[in-house]
Amino acid sequence: MWIPKANLIILCAAVITQICEIGYTEKTDMALIPIPARMELKDGVFQIKPTTAIYQDPIAVSPIDLSAYLADALRRELGIEPAIREWSGGAVQDAIVLKLDPAKTGLGDEGYRLTVAEGGIEILAHKTAGLFYGIQTLRQLAAGAETEKGAIPRVTIEDAPLYPWRGLLLDSARHFLEKDFIERYIDLMAYHKLNRLHLHLTDDQGWRIEIKKYPKLTEIGAWRNEGSQRYGGFYTQAELKEIVDYARKRFITVVPEFEMPGHATAAAASYPDLLCRSEAVPVQTEWGIFPDVFCPGKESTFEFLEGVLDEITEIFPSPFIHIGGDEAPRDRWKECPHCQQRMKEKGFKSEDELQGYLIERVARFLSSKDRRLIGWDEILDVGGLPKTAVVQSWRGMAGAVRAAQLGHDVISSPNDFVYFDYPQNGQQAQAKPDWMMVTSLEKVYQFQPTPPELSAGEAKRVWGAECTMWSEHAPQEKIDTQLFPRICAFTEVLWSPPDRRNWEDFQQRLKAHYGRLEKMGVNYYREGN
Ligand code: ACM
Ligand code: ZN
Numbered sequence: 001m002w003i004p005k006a007n008l009i010i011l012c013a014a015v016i017t018q019i020c021e022i023g024y025t026e027k028t029d030m031a032l033i034p035i036p037a038r039m040e041l042k043d044g045v046f047q048i049k050p051t052t053a054i055y056q057d058p059i060a061v062s063p064i065d066l067s068a069y070l071a072d073a074l075r076r077e078l079g080i081e082p083a084i085r086e087w088s089g090g091a092v093q094d095a096i097v098l099k100l101d102p103a104k105t106g107l108g109d110e111g112y113r114l115t116v117a118e119g120g121i122e123i124l125a126h127k128t129a130g131l132f133y134g135i136q137t138l139r140q141l142a143a144g145a146e147t148e149k150g151a152i153p154r155v156t157i158e159d160a161p162l163y164p165w166r167g168l169l170l171d172s173a174r175h176f177l178e179k180d181f182i183e184r185y186i187d188l189m190a191y192h193k194l195n196r197l198h199l200h201l202t203d204d205q206g207w208r209i210e211i212k213k214y215p216k217l218t219e220i221g222a223w224r225n226e227g228s229q230r231y232g233g234f235y236t237q238a239e240l241k242e243i244v245d246y247a248r249k250r251f252i253t254v255v256p257e258f259e260m261p262g263h264a265t266a267a268a269a270s271y272p273d274l275l276c277r278s279e280a281v282p283v284q285t286e287w288g289i290f291p292d293v294f295c296p297g298k299e300s301t302f303e304f305l306e307g308v309l310d311e312i313t314e315i316f317p318s319p320f321i322h323i324g325g326d327e328a329p330r331d332r333w334k335e336c337p338h339c340q341q342r343m344k345e346k347g348f349k350s351e352d353e354l355q356g357y358l359i360e361r362v363a364r365f366l367s368s369k370d371r372r373l374i375g376w377d378e379i380l381d382v383g384g385l386p387k388t389a390v391v392q393s394w395r396g397m398a399g400a401v402r403a404a405q406l407g408h409d410v411i412s413s414p415n416d417f418v419y420f421d422y423p424q425n426g427q428q429a430q431a432k433p434d435w436m437m438v439t440s441l442e443k444v445y446q447f448q449p450t451p452p453e454l455s456a457g458e459a460k461r462v463w464g465a466e467c468t469m470w471s472e473h474a475p476q477e478k479i480d481t482q483l484f485p486r487i488c489a490f491t492e493v494l495w496s497p498p499d500r501r502n503w504e505d506f507q508q509r510l511k512a513h514y515g516r517l518e519k520m521g522v523n524y525y526r527e528g529n
Contacts, residue, residue, distance in 0.1 A: 031512030032140050033488050034193060034495035035505075036159035046116050048142070048150035049094070050080055055087035056098045062128040064249035066098055070135050077142045077519075078150045095120040096138075098131050110195075110251075111160025114138060116152050129251045133159070133193055140191075143516045163449060165411055165464030166494040167196030167255075168487070173203035173266075174287070175475040176233035183246050188522065190250040192491040197247055198255045198322060198466055201235075204265035204284035204292075208234045209256070209315070213307045214271065221266035224283040232283075240315045248317075255374065256316045258308060261294040261358055262328030267304075268292050274301055276336035287472040289327045296358040297338025306365055313369050320390060321366055325359060325375035356384030363389055374411070377403065392466065394419075401451045404458040411466055417447040418467040418490060420482050421474050424525060432473060444489040445503055464494055484517060484524035485510055 030041070056067045067084040075081035082096060097120065104126045107113065112125040112134035123134035137159065141152050168189055170177060186197060201208045207221030223232035235243070247254045268275045269283045276295040284290060294301050312321065330351035333339040339354060348354055363373040363386045374390040377399025385408070392411040393399030400410045415422070415437075422436040423429035429438050449465040467483075467490045474482050488510060492501060517524050 030141060030144055030153060030155070031509040032137060033509055033513050034492040035500050035509070036137065036157045037497050037500060038158040040156045042154040044118060044154045045151040046118060046121055046154060048074060048078060048080055048082065048152060052080070052082045052094050052096065052120075053085045053092075054082045054096045054098070055085055055092055057087065057100045060098055060100045060128050060131060062131070063251075064132075066128070066131055066135065070096065070098070070138070073135070073139050074142060077139060080150055093119045097122045099124045100128065100131070101126060108160045110164070111158070112137070114155070114157040114159070116141075116154050118154070121152065132190070132251050136191055136193055140516065143519065144512065161193065161495045162497060163464030163494045165196055165466070166194045166491065167198055167411065167464070167466030168194055169198040169200055169413070169466055169468040171200040171469060171471040172208050173200055173206045175471040176206065176208065177471070177476050179235065179239050179243060181476055182243055186247045186250055186252055188520070189252055191520075192487060193495050194491055195252050196255060196466065197252050198257060200257045202257070202259050202267065203263045204290050205287070206232050206283065207266040207270065209240065209312065210234055210236045211308050211311050212237070213311065214304065216270035217267060219270070221270040221283060224285050226285065237311070237315050244316060253318050254316055255318045255320050255322055256312055257322035257324055258312055259324030260305060260362070261296060261355060262289070262326065263324060264294050265290050265292050268294075271304065273298070274304060276332040276339060289329060291329050291331055293328050293332065294358075295332070295336060295338055296354055297333070297336055297340070297342040302361065305362060309362070309365060313366075313371055319371060320374050321371050322374040322392075323359070323362055325379040326394070328355060328378070330355065352382045353384070356382035359389070360384040360386060380406070394468075397451045400462065401453060404451075404454050404461040408461065410462045411464065412449040412462060413466045413468055417444060418465060419470065420467050420486050421470040421472070424486060439486070441486055441489055442503060444486045445493065445501070445506060447490070447493050449494065465490070480523040481525045484522050485514075488513060
């Protein structure tokens with residue numbers, strides 16, 4: 001096409017103007033993790049100054065005072081604490097505005113739009129959780145390695161998570177985790193936009209929840225012999241309620257796990273009648289799978305399970321209660337007159353069906369309290385599983401596929417991708433048991449929470465994923481190095497759209513993110529340690 005020279009100049013000017021108007025380029029040097037769904041950068045910055053004020057929409061009712069939370073975060077990050085002012089809805093300058101728009105349904109329950117303009121910053125969301133996540137993004141921008149103190153790059157970000165269930169399991173049973181440590185992790189989860197904390201609270205090596213009806217659980221079951229030392233600990237109900245509240249204020253649901261029928265030795269050490277043979281057993285001092293599982297032949301066992309669940313559901317408002325269900329040997333049941341009698345009465349042909357009976361009965365009890373049962377994928381193997389049960393797939397992704405195809409909701413936790421007690425490279429593997437597979441950062445980044453073989457309808461049943469931090473080989477002081485940086489890759493897989501993810505780019509952003517982690521005192525894994 002021939003274009004007269006004068007017109008060409010006009011056309012070029014128009015194109016240039018358009019570029020200037022749009023003017024956005026993408027830069028990875030803001031180094032956000034997880035990377036937002038959409039992000040457009042302009043030239044220039046908004047400078048947060050001692051005069052800058054925070055204004056919050058009065059309709060933004062939240063479990064935490066968002067303005068105070070943001071002011072405190074900026075004070076810690078920048079040494080500048082903005083004032084908090086009443087907002088009447090009008091235009092404000094030199095301001096950070098937290099605004100709810102009930103019409104912005106497209107942002108979903110957790111999405112937000114963050115606009116940094118010359119005159120100030122606006123975080124807009126449909127729900128308060130979205131404001132909270134917009135604040136996390138602003139915190140990361142404020143801590144950006146390449147911004148001067150308080151100079152926030154002019155940017156428009158529209159962002160929402162890919163999956164609603166973005167979880168971390170902490171195992172307090174094998175090694176006791178201090179309450180402060182759990183709360184520190186709640187803050188680190190929030191910073192990385194994770195929203196489910198699964199607390200593994202009972203196992204063969206320790207019982208960690210105060211249960212008023214059964215005081216021996218913590219008098220006996222919370223302690224084990226380690227050489228000549230007594231090792232252990234537990235949380236009072238008041239402490240657990242404080243943890244739940246701390247998490248709620250950071251938009252995190254705490255899901256408690258009470259293991260049954262296996263991993264029950266600490267409970268049985270406290271109340272031997274829970275076992276088929278009613279024999280005395282010590283709280284375990286070794287790691288592994290043990291034969292002393294709850295006896296489902298005795299009615300008194302169900303009275304115990306329900307009594308404990310009565311108190312657990314009182315402490316934890318979570319709509320979901322995890323009952324374990326994994327790794328339960330059935331040898332004792334084969335020889336137990338109570339179990340065999342129950343099987344005869346019910347017409348069960350195998351001990352699998354007896355376990356199915358226990359799970360189904362407990363699921364019914366939980367649903368009478370308006371709660372749903374979650375169990376490890378073994379609960380699919382024993383029959384009788386109500387459709388409302390949620391399946392957590394850990395033996396790879398086979399359980400996720402089967403569960404979704406059978407109509408269950410699913411949480412993906414395949415051991416070969418998201419078990420962060422496993423070593424992250426060959427060097428770490430030397431100090432770990434042989435059966436633990438090397439799970440590198442790059443492998444975690446490739447994790448697909450939704451199995452590709454599912455139909456579109458089945459895929460909707462995959463709510464998301466949880467990474468696990470089993471603590472047999474990682475007491476509290478080793479947990480940072482196990483989780484970081486792998487949890488950064490994990491959260492990006494769950495939050496960011498697949499077309500925004502790029503392994504090379506992620507590694508670049510992670511370099512800047514390490515600076516933020518250092519400021520927060522996170523002892524992330526570095527080559528050679
Ligand atoms: C599991 O790792 N046994 C759930
Ligand atoms: Zn029995």
